[in-house]
Ligand SMILES: CC(C)=CCC/C(C)=C/CC/C(C)=C/COP(=O)(O)OP(=O)(O)O
């Protein structure tokens with residue numbers, strides 16, 4: 131039985147293989163028929179005939195339609211309304227309306243809406259506020275939902291939300307909850323940062339993650355807070371300006387993946403004590419790449435050695451934030467199916 135998750139995985143595997151033969155083997159017409167058959171009146175997508183409707187369906191359908199240049203109105207209609215109906219009071223996105231916010235669905239919902247230029251329909255500050263609290267202060271990895279254990283695969287599902295958000299500076303800054311910009315405060319923040327030589331993550335986290343006010347960064351954070359009064363506009367500027375770096379602790383996340391998730395014989399896992407598997411190997415590595423490139427303003431700019439934990443040959447390839455394939459493979463496939471290089475997303 132055809133299934134949206136395997137369709138997504140198969141098509142992006144072919145994108146990853148790359149080259150004309152692999153890409154030409156995809157039957158676009160039959161894929162479009164399948165996507166249209168999975169479309170539901172709610173705006174969401176079934177995962178398979180008579181199957182469940184959830185936010186994974188929206189993402190897998192939008193990602194496949196995006197790369198194959200099949201994003202037509204009958205597919206995109208109602209997707210934003212469906213995904214927004216799954217954003218919870220917590221700020222993250224649940225699998226279906228009424229369900230608890232979860233990292234897997236939060237990435238899927240956000241990426242799906244960015245792919246169709248509808249992310250502004252979400253409450254983005256609330257989403258950002260939810261995701262910054264999902265990184266474990268002790269372990270450095272991410273949990274999928276509140277009060278659950280960290281797990282290596284959320285290095286991507288949660289960690290991957292940050293580069294998606296950073297594709298949206300305009301939407302974040304002009305969101306209805308953000309009043310106006312304050313350039314003076316940003317300049318002051320920059321001065322403080324240089325003077326105290328504090329890390330980007332510390333300063334960024336000080337605004338959205340008060341729980342990170344540990345002894346190491348306390349003095350810096352108090353001084354910054356005095357200047358900025360924790361205004362939401364100023365907080366959001368931190369996200370939209372790469373000078374302040376990522377809103378998660380990228381070094382700690384790399385530490386969790388490299389030290390806790392690697393199996394010495396090869397492969398990666400959820401956490402120590404668990405077995406390796408292909409799913410966790412894929413998403414631990416995807417999250418590791420996100421963390422390594424999290425300080426890079428442009429997607430494929432080579433990170434400084436100091437941002438890569440361990441020897442520089444730990445560095446992985448940069449990935450596309452919305453499709454999670456290596457960037458040059460994404461651009462090759464985009465050009466193959468769209469006939470031009472001009473990806474509107476990045
Ligand atoms: C594109 C695609 C197919 C995306 C999948 C996204 C994804 C990972 C969704 C999460 C699914 C889920 C029910 C997790 C909870 O499992 P759990 O209760 O075992 O884990 P937890 O305790 O960490 O929440």
Ligand SMILES: [Zn+2]
Pocket residue numbers: 281282283284400410
């Ligand atoms: Zn996992």
